Amino acid sequence: MLLINLLGVLLIVAIIYWFWWYEPNKVNSDSNQITITVSNGVYSPAYIKVAANTPLTLNFNRQDSSPCAETVIFPTLELSETLSMGENAPIEIPALDAGEYAFHCQMQMYKGKLLVY
Amino acid sequence: MSNESTTQNFMIEGANCGSCVAKIEKALKNVKGAQRVEMNFADRTVQVEGCAKAKQLMQAVAEIGYQAKPMNSDSQQDALDEKAEADNAHYKKLMRNMVLALGLGAPLMLYGLIFDMSVTTQTQRIGWFIVGVMTLVVMAVSGKQFYTGAWQSFKNHTANMDTLIALGTGTAWLYSMVVVIMPSILPEVARHVYFEASAMIIGLISLGLAFEVKARGRTSEAIKRLIGLQPKTARVIRDNQEQDIAISQVVKGDVVRVRPGEKISVDGDVIEGSSTLDESMLTGEPMPVNKGEGDKVVAGSINKSGTLLFKATHIGSETTLANIINMVKRAQNSKPSIGRLADVISGIFVPTVMIIAVLAGLAWLNFGPQPSIAYAVVAITTVLIIACPCALGLATPMSIMVGIGKAAQSGILIRNGEALQTTAKITTMILDKTGTITAGKPTVTDVVTFNQSDSTEVLKLAASLESGSEHPLAEAIVNFAKNKNITLEKVSDFNAVTGQGVLGTINEQNLLFGNQALMKSHSIDIAKAIPQAEQLASAAKTPMYFAIGNQLHAIIAVADPIKEDSAEAIKRLQNKGIQVVMLTGDNQATAKAVASKVGITDFIAQVMPDDKASEVTKRQSQGEIVGMTGDGINDAPALAQADVGFAIGTGTDVAIESADITLMRGSLHGLADAIAVSGATITNIKQNLFGAFIYNIAGIPVAAGLLYPFFGLLLNPVVAGAAMALSSLTVVTNANRLRYFKPSKS
Numbered sequence: 001m002l003l004i005n006l007l008g009v010l011l012i013v014a015i016i017y018w019f020w021w022y023e024p025n026k027v028n029s030d031s032n033q034i035t036i037t038v039s040n041g042v043y044s045p046a047y048i049k050v051a052a053n054t055p056l057t058l059n060f061n062r063q064d065s066s067p068c069a070e071t072v073i074f075p076t077l078e079l080s081e082t083l084s085m086g087e088n089a090p091i092e093i094p095a096l097d098a099g100e101y102a103f104h105c106q107m108q109m110y111k112g113k114l115l116v117y
Numbered sequence: 118m119s120n121e122s123t124t125q126n127f128m129i130e131g132a133n134c135g136s137c138v139a140k141i142e143k144a145l146k147n148v149k150g151a152q153r154v155e156m157n158f159a160d161r162t163v164q165v166e167g168c169a170k171a172k173q174l175m176q177a178v179a180e181i182g183y184q185a186k187p188m189n190s191d192s193q194q195d196a197l198d199e200k201a202e203a204d205n206a207h208y209k210k211l212m213r214n215m216v217l218a219l220g221l222g223a224p225l226m227l228y229g230l231i232f233d234m235s236v237t238t239q240t241q242r243i244g245w246f247i248v249g250v251m252t253l254v255v256m257a258v259s260g261k262q263f264y265t266g267a268w269q270s271f272k273n274h275t276a277n278m279d280t281l282i283a284l285g286t287g288t289a290w291l292y293s294m295v296v297v298i299m300p301s302i303l304p305e306v307a308r309h310v311y312f313e314a315s316a317m318i319i320g321l322i323s324l325g326l327a328f329e330v331k332a333r334g335r336t337s338e339a340i341k342r343l344i345g346l347q348p349k350t351a352r353v354i355r356d357n358q359e360q361d362i363a364i365s366q367v368v369k370g371d372v373v374r375v376r377p378g379e380k381i382s383v384d385g386d387v388i389e390g391s392s393t394l395d396e397s398m399l400t401g402e403p404m405p406v407n408k409g410e411g412d413k414v415v416a417g418s419i420n421k422s423g424t425l426l427f428k429a430t431h432i433g434s435e436t437t438l439a440n441i442i443n444m445v446k447r448a449q450n451s452k453p454s455i456g457r458l459a460d461v462i463s464g465i466f467v468p469t470v471m472i473i474a475v476l477a478g479l480a481w482l483n484f485g486p487q488p489s490i491a492y493a494v495v496a497i498t499t500v501l502i503i504a505c506p507c508a509l510g511l512a513t514p515m516s517i518m519v520g521i522g523k524a525a526q527s528g529i530l531i532r533n534g535e536a537l538q539t540t541a542k543i544t545t546m547i548l549d550k551t552g553t554i555t556a557g558k559p560t561v562t563d564v565v566t567f568n569q570s571d572s573t574e575v576l577k578l579a580a581s582l583e584s585g586s587e588h589p590l591a592e593a594i595v596n597f598a599k600n601k602n603i604t605l606e607k608v609s610d611f612n613a614v615t616g617q618g619v620l621g622t623i624n625e626q627n628l629l630f631g632n633q634a635l636m637k638s639h640s641i642d643i644a645k646a647i648p649q650a651e652q653l654a655s656a657a658k659t660p661m662y663f664a665i666g667n668q669l670h671a672i673i674a675v676a677d678p679i680k681e682d683s684a685e686a687i688k689r690l691q692n693k694g695i696q697v698v699m700l701t702g703d704n705q706a707t708a709k710a711v712a713s714k715v716g717i718t719d720f721i722a723q724v725m726p727d728d729k730a731s732e733v734t735k736r737q738s739q740g741e742i743v744g745m746t747g748d749g750i751n752d753a754p755a756l757a758q759a760d761v762g763f764a765i766g767t768g769t770d771v772a773i774e775s776a777d778i779t780l781m782r783g784s785l786h787g788l789a790d791a792i793a794v795s796g797a798t799i800t801n802i803k804q805n806l807f808g809a810f811i812y813n814i815a816g817i818p819v820a821a822g823l824l825y826p827f828f829g830l831l832l833n834p835v836v837a838g839a840a841m842a843l844s845s846l847t848v849v850t851n852a853n854r855l856r857y858f859k860p861s862k863s
Contacts, residue, residue: 001483008479012472019468022274041266042273065207066262067326067333068278068507071514073450078533080450084196085203106450107510108463109277 026115032056038072038083038110039063043103046112052098059088069110074103125165125363127185129156129178137183144177145169171195193344193442204330211327214259218320221255225313226835236296236308245297245310252290252312260286260319276467278507282322284471285501286315289834292494307488311498311834318502318838325842332849336515338856339522340449343442346398346417351382354426371429375420384431387412392423399438400781401528441781444532445525449518453534455799456513459806463510470504470817477821485822492822495834499820503837504813507845512805515852520798523855528781529791536777540761540795542742546690546788547733547755549747550701550708551589553765554687554715554785555677557748559590561597562658563674565649570670573603579663579673581605582621582628586613590659593675616702616725618661629664632704634723636662636669643669654706657714684715686785689863691716693792696741700724700732700755729755746788763788793860801855805848812844 027045034050036043036058043060050056062069062083072091073080083089093114101114129141138156145154145165151174152167163185165174171187178185225248228234236245256264263286266279293310300308350361354372367373367383375381381394391409396402396418405421408414414427417438433439452460474497481493517534524531531537551557564572580598583591584605598605611621617638618631629639633650636643641664643650650660650672658674690697699720701708708722721732729745733755736743745752745759748766756762756776764776765783780787820837824830 004482005479008475011475015468015471015475018271019274019276020465040262040269041277041279042269042275044273046273046275065203065210066266067207067330070333071450075452078447078451080447082200082446082450084200106514107278107507108460109275109506109510111275111464 029056033059035059035061035088036112037061037063038069041066041069041110043072043110043112047115048112049115049117050096052116053095055095056093058091058093060091061088062086068105068107071106072103072110073106074101076101125169125171125174125187126366127163127165127174127178127187129163130184130186140181141178141183144181145174148173148177172199194347194349197341197344201334204334208327208330211323211330215320215323215327218255218259218316218323220320221251222313222316222318222320222835226317229313234310234313236300236310237305242297242300245293245312248312249290249294249297249310252293252316255316256286256290256319259323263319263322276471278467278505280467281470281501281504281506282318284474285498285834285837286318288494288501289314289318289498292491303490304488307491309488309491311494314498314834314838317835318841321835321838321842325846328846329849332846332853333515335853335856336518336849337449337522339519339526340442340445342398343417343438343445343525346380346438348380348382352376353429365433367429367432369429369432373427373429375414375425375427377420377422377424379420381414381416381418381420381427383429383433384413384415384436385427385429387414387425387427389426390424392425393421395419395421398526399441399528401526401787402782402784441525441530444530445521448521448531448533448537450514451533451535452513452517453538453799453802455538455802456517456534456806459509459512459809463506466504466506466509466813470501470506473504473817473821474500481822492831495831496820496822498834499832499837500817502834503816503820503832503840505809505816505841505844507841508805508809508812508848511845511848511852512809513802515849516798516801516805516855519852519855520794520801523798523858524791524794527787527790527794529787529794530779530781531791531795532777532779536761537795538799539742540744540778540792541799543695543744543761543792545696545698545736545741546744546746547698547700547729547736547759548687548717548785549729549745549752549755550699550703550711551677552748553746554683554699554711555679556783557589557677559593559659559675559677561593561673562676563653563672565646565653565672565674567646567669567671572671573601575663575671576601576673577603577606578623578626578628578665579630579671581608581623582611582619582630584608585611585621586619588613589677590661590675591619594673616723626665629662630673631661633662636664639664639667641667641669645669646672651706654704655710657707657710659703659707679711679714680783680785683785686787686789687715687717689786689789690792692863693789695792698732698736700729702726726751727754730758733758744788746785763791790860794858797855797858797860801852805851808847808851809844812840816840 026047026049028049032054034048038060060072060083062085071080071082079091081089081091096116098116104111142154142156145151148169150167150169151165154165156163175185236242263279263282267283270277270280289311293312296308296310349364351364351367352359352361352374353367364382373382387408387410393405394408395405399417416436477500478493478497481496482489485492521531548554566572566575576598580595583594585608606623608621608623613619617635620629629635643662646669653660653674658676660672660674662669663671663673687697697717699712699717701722702724703722705722708720712720729752733743733745742760744761744763745755746763746765747756761778762776763778763780765780778791820832822831
């Protein structure tokens with residue numbers, strides 16, 4: 001029983017580490033055109049490093065028919081776009097100050113971040 | 118819509134030789150629905166007429182090794198049609214998944230209700246093994262999207278609804294398989310299989326998602342209707358020839374003909390003809406509007422009776438309709454702060470639920486009755502499945518989507534969710550008088566002369582003087598003089614004193630025209646005119662004094678008619694307990710007369726334009742939540758200062774985006790409607806949030822077995838699956854209820 005309890009606690013630690021503590025891989029981009037694929041419940045790439053003070057275009061390509069994938073929102077930038085299946089939906093991002101700008105679907109199941117430096 | 122014949126234009130890439138032209142034209146002609154195909158080799162464009170779909174045309178070109186790109190992005194209507202098609206396909210797929218999964222799950226569950234689903238004999242082991250494999254097939258086929266989704270997000274260190282479903286159904290299946298394959302490692306009482314749970318959960322959730330796809334389609338009905346207002350073609354006159362061309366090909370300055378029953382294609386100015394136009398879809402104003410030469414027409418309005426020729430002034434994304442669509446779309450995806458807590462929670466929700474599931478499992482294993490492992494499995498599965506991040510996440514956006522769309526249908530454009538939320542809480546509504554309560558079209562009603570002056574001469578001088586002013590009252594006087602065919606004279610030394618009037622010189626005579634304050638500051642004796650001025654003012658007219666040199670020569674009174682329904686609409690606001698205040702630059706007596714006609718007791722007269730904003734601030738400092746309504750141009754600072762600024766327009770003239778809320782229709786009923794719709798939307802959001810929170814806060818502990826020690830109650834995982842399927846459906850359906858909301862008219 002002790003072993004099982006220990007395993008349970010380890011599992012909890014693993015969940016916390018994997019979903020909250022882990023620093024995801026960031027994709028660096030020096031192009032101002034970035035394509036983000038929406039498929040299987042995730043944005044890929046989801047964490048994108050871009051330079052500050054440069055406007056850029058994010059092309060969201062939706063491959064995921066789940067209704068949740070339909071809308072992408074940049075809450076702090078007050079931007080949102082409805083994505084059509086299989087098509088590139090360009091979102092123009094204005095030149096940003098350094099900082100983190102999250103984007104997600106309406107339900108926050110799909111998540112990503114623009115890391116502006 | 119898609120069967121309508123249109124002209125489509127494509128850019129062709131990769132066409133480098135003349136011979137390509139024939140090939141491309143041939144390929145396009147072979148596409149079903151393509152009637153006339155014409156390629157221009159010089160600029161590498163091709164024009165296709167007919168009802169062929171752009172996608173198929175592009176594909177036909179791609180098949181022969183070139184690339185066709187639509188010029189001017191696809192119309193929004195096409196995008197909508199495509200979306201509807203994709204939604205429908207997705208719906209069908211989900212329904213198929215559901216039938217397959219329930220086809221296995223339901224008989225299994227029925228069996229479980231009658232017989233015992235435990236594994237004791239060798240034959241049972243073989244039988245259940247076969248069922249286990251069948252369940253796996255169903256999971257892989259019907260539930261494929263959940264497992265791939267869960268795995269993809271796991272790799273990306275995120276977790277979502279798929280994760281919960283995959284883990285929940287996976288746990289039930291794995292445990293059951295262990296029971297079948299290695300029964301010996303489990304105590305005899307725990308040898309029970311839960312294959313039916315895995316299959317049922319997948320089936321029920323697919324069913325819920327299928328309904329959700331349908332219901333979600335309905336939430337965007339308002340925007341669809343707006344997009345549907347945009348015709349696909351326009352009949353333009355170029356080189357004396359009329360031709361139907363695609364809307365994207367219309368350029369500024371084109372002369373467009375619109376016949377009875379047709380929709381206006383782009384914004385423009387009427388150059389010939391007269392007709393009545395139905396602008397109700399844009400403004401919410403049910404009465405058709407007369408249009409003749411010089412009037413503006415806007416895309417999306419319907420031509421009722423005559424034929425009009427108009428010159429295109431705004432095309433494509435510049436039209437009023439395009440602006441409305443854009444604003445509504447943006448607003449529909451914004452969130453009011455009321456939804457923020459739900460956002461924070463849904464952001465960390467899934468991993469939290471996973472931890473709770475582990476804890477519940479451990480609790481059962483440590484403290485539960487025998488067979489504790491079976492109980493633990495049931496609790497883990499149920500917790501994972503009943504937790505519903507979807508309902509929580511959808512609660513706010515769905516209601517906002519429907520509420521803002523609903524408002525747009527009545528000509529009320531709400532900038533974002535925050536504006537909507539604040540609107541619902543307004544306690545004081547400040548109304549500007551001119552153009553808001555009144556029609557904003559003042560006309561001269563009386564000319565009273567003194568000192569044997571000639572009224573025509575007085576009008577001539579006054580109108581000449583005012584011709585340099587931009588004040589709406591000045592316009593009334595100039596128009597009045599023009600209608601009497603009075604020729605105006607040249608003014609020198611013109612000077613406007615804000616809030617008082619104007620002065621200038623004509624033929625070396627010093628002229629003054631304005632209110633009492635202006636006369637007083639120039640020491641002009643107006644004592645004998647006061648009784649008449651007061652009489653005019655008490656009849657809701659605005660008297661202005663006209664002096665030549667140092668002597669008063671006339672009073673010219675101007676009246677701005679009160680809008681027919683202002684009093685009724687103000688009553689509606691007051692009935693809601695909102696304090697209605699009127700502000701005006703007009704004199705005390707006129708202000709009082711207008712205020713009493715519309716039932717306002719709290720009014721402030723002789724307010725300088727700059728003081729309107731400070732009046733708003735003053736009320737705010739008294740703890741009021743202040744709405745300010747004005748024309749959006751002169752009142753801009755006050756609108757910005759108010760908690761919610763309402764810009765009210767007449768017809769489609771109003772500058773969209775100048776305020777938090779734009780009322781396309783001139784009527785003040787728009788204000789009461791906006792407040793009512795906002796209130797209903799916020800209530801709807803609260804219901805959704807309440808439901809979603811209760812659901813998760815109450816559902817999860819029950820699923821974990823918190824009630825078991827007291828009532829012996831432990832949820833069946835299938836019930837959790839049904840509940841999860843229902844929860845987001847409930848939220849979307851509740852939001853859809855808003856579509857039928859009608860503000861009360863009293």
